[in-house]
Amino acid sequence: MNEKDILKLVGARIRVLRKKRGLSQESLGEKGGFHFSYIGQIERGEKNVSLINLAKIATALEVNVAQLFTYVHEDSELTEADAVMKEIVMMLRESNQEKIRIAKNVVREILRGND
Template identity: 50%
Template sequence: MTPILKLVGSKIRDIRKQRGWSQELLGEKAGVKFSYIGSVERGEQNITLLNLEKIATALDVKVHSLFSYSVELEKFEISKESMIYELLEILIRLEQNDLRKVRAILKEFQN
């Protein structure tokens, strides 16, 4: 599976454990099977948005907070294309002055 599934699953597991809940309890509160919770936490299940919302509601967190990772991305194998895409997303949000700085830094790597 892709790194995002592992990262979101890890975040769900972290929050569940902080609350002292079992997978069974979270599954019950979210209205899904505990085995589904386990496969989501391991990054084996491509979770739907509806189930993500159910789990977030059960954990009493906002859905977007499940995408705030405390784990280092380098722990997961990320393809060159994924890294480039991630960098592009960051660059798009930068102001022109900051883009000039980034360009200057990247030019240093060419030498």
């Protein structure tokens, strides 16, 4: 993988996250303190964005920086099990700590039954 490929993958991931949140390039730029054209250049893999700016973009997208480097296949390429796990993770992300703890205990008990 060359440098340009990395820039394109990160840019594509930012675009996917931005669109999932219903944000335009302009609104993401405003939230992160950037001009919309800079966001477009990043998404197209034309800019080698700094870590500081990636952190600002992640904050504006309400994700952690690591999620900008998580390249996932389109949903149509996911196995059924992957799709279910993705759905569970999304539900957990929207839950509070107590519900997450309860879910963890339920899953532990279910899996314990498979031993």
